[in-house]
Amino acid sequence: MSLLETTAPRPGPLRAVGAGTKLVALLGVGVLVAVVPRPAVLLTLSGVGALALMLARPTWRSLARPAAAWGLAAVLTAGVQLVTADVATARDSVLRLTALALPALAVMASTATEELLDAVLAAARPWRAVGVAPESVALTVALTLRFVPELVATAGRLRDAQRARGARPQVLALAVPLLVHALTMSERVAQAVVARSFFDRGDDRDQLLAPDPAPGARA
Amino acid sequence: MEHLDLAERRIGVVGANGSGKSTLLRLLNGLLLPASGTVQVDGLDTARDGRAVRRRVGFVFADPGEQIVLPVVGEDVAFGLKNRGVPAGQRRAMVRDQLDRLGAGHLLDRSAHTLSSGERQLVALAGVLVMNPATLVLDEPTGTLDLVNALRLATLLDSLDLQLVAASHDLGLLEAFDRVLVLDEGRVVADDVPAAALEAYRRLAARTAASDRPTVTG
Numbered sequence: 001m002s003l004l005e006t007t008a009p010r011p012g013p014l015r016a017v018g019a020g021t022k023l024v025a026l027l028g029v030g031v032l033v034a035v036v037p038r039p040a041v042l043l044t045l046s047g048v049g050a051l052a053l054m055l056a057r058p059t060w061r062s063l064a065r066p067a068a069a070w071g072l073a074a075v076l077t078a079g080v081q082l083v084t085a086d087v088a089t090a091r092d093s094v095l096r097l098t099a100l101a102l103p104a105l106a107v108m109a110s111t112a113t114e115e116l117l118d119a120v121l122a123a124a125r126p127w128r129a130v131g132v133a134p135e136s137v138a139l140t141v142a143l144t145l146r147f148v149p150e151l152v153a154t155a156g157r158l159r160d161a162q163r164a165r166g167a168r169p170q171v172l173a174l175a176v177p178l179l180v181h182a183l184t185m186s187e188r189v190a191q192a193v194v195a196r197s198f199f200d201r202g203d204d205r206d207q208l209l210a211p212d213p214a215p216g217a218r219a
Numbered sequence: 220m221e222h223l224d225l226a227e228r229r230i231g232v233v234g235a236n237g238s239g240k241s242t243l244l245r246l247l248n249g250l251l252l253p254a255s256g257t258v259q260v261d262g263l264d265t266a267r268d269g270r271a272v273r274r275r276v277g278f279v280f281a282d283p284g285e286q287i288v289l290p291v292v293g294e295d296v297a298f299g300l301k302n303r304g305v306p307a308g309q310r311r312a313m314v315r316d317q318l319d320r321l322g323a324g325h326l327l328d329r330s331a332h333t334l335s336s337g338e339r340q341l342v343a344l345a346g347v348l349v350m351n352p353a354t355l356v357l358d359e360p361t362g363t364l365d366l367v368n369a370l371r372l373a374t375l376l377d378s379l380d381l382q383l384v385a386a387s388h389d390l391g392l393l394e395a396f397d398r399v400l401v402l403d404e405g406r407v408v409a410d411d412v413p414a415a416a417l418e419a420y421r422r423l424a425a426r427t428a429a430s431d432r433p434t435v436t437g
Binding site: 007008112113114142143145146149150153185188189191192193194195196197198200 | 245248250269270273274277278280282284285286287288289290291293294297298299301302303327328329330331332346347350
């Protein structure tokens with residue numbers, strides 16, 4: 001349901017709201033957080049976000065990873081602010097994070113990925129005139145949602161392998177093989193996307209439902 | 220490769236790593252185009268008629284996890300159908316039906332990254348079969364599976380009413396096929412019924428292993 005845990009949305013009041021509407025509302029929350037970062041506003045937005053998340057009706061299990069990710073980000077943010085600024089700044093930073101994370105989780109928990117992609121596609125369509133390919137933007141979003149958890153798992157395996165060889169945890173030692181893995185995987189994923197007709201988009205239902213039955217390849 | 224006709228219902232491809240198996244498979248649905256000559260599927264040139272060729276030839280990759288491109292199983296199986304403009308209601312029915320036929324209906328709402336290797340293979344297969352291809356190309360279909368899942372997959376593949384072309388190191392899988400090609404350094408060095416072709420492959424592998432045997436000195 002978040003970047004780290006995407007599941008099928010469950011029925012609920014928020015499920016019926018269009019993906020585009022939810023994304024626009026989320027954008028509005030982002031603008032408010034950036035423009036009016038007062039604690040009262042951030043608290044209100046967090047409250048609204050929590051209510052929206054309840055209306056999305058995610059399972060407790062599906063909330064575990066996002067909660068852990070939020071907790072880690074909050075601790076890191078607060079820690080840095082406490083060292084470099086003061087308690088009030090640290091509090092406001094955590095509130096900002098919360099005011100953004102809760103409605104984002106609500107949107108993800110109540111929206112099917114394909115609806116999200118359709119909304120992204122529609123939003124990106126006007127940009128075609130300036131050379132942006134809407135399908136590529138939507139595909140990027142989809143692949144990000146799909147492969148971030150895979151990369152997190154790969155990072156875990158790399159870390160275990162390095163520990164097994166007696167290496168101490170180092171960011172660079174983890175980042176380089178992870179980047180290499182991601183790049184080689186991206187080549188294969190790109191082939192899979194082609195093989196699955198992403199670039200053949202268009203209506204050919206008739207052929208699909210009644211394919212040519214005669215097999216045979218010649219090289 | 221010259222005048223290679225692949226007309227049998229189940230065709231296996233074996234060879235050492237780097238012998239050209241995956242390249243041959245990718246040529247069959249236009250993922251790779253030949254540097255010279257042509258590859259034709261049912262009279263269609265893969266270079267000119269890529270879209271029509273991909274409609275006929277489904278491809279299951281060696282790592283099915285990399286073929287699953289959407290985060291939820293049901294959405295991923297529907298990915299190709301959506302790309303081809305099948306309406307949402309019809310898409311859902313086709314996806315559910317395909318997953319049920321593979322005994323994977325319970326995976327419909329699962330998050331893709333929580334699937335086991337066997338489940339990933341089924342989901343990847345469902346995403347291809349739901350497109351109703353005439354030919355199914357599989358690159359190392361049992362490579363990530365335990366013995367139980369490999370046997371299940373073999374039974375499943377045997378039950379499909381379409382042409383299969385599979386590259387595999389799983390010689391047991393290919394024994395039940397109609398024809399097996401043995402590749403070595405990009406060339407077909409044997410092309411026969413499974414028993415004869417696999418025997419030729421075993422001899423080739425034994426010769427190669429003997430010639431590459433490491434020596435201990437000192």
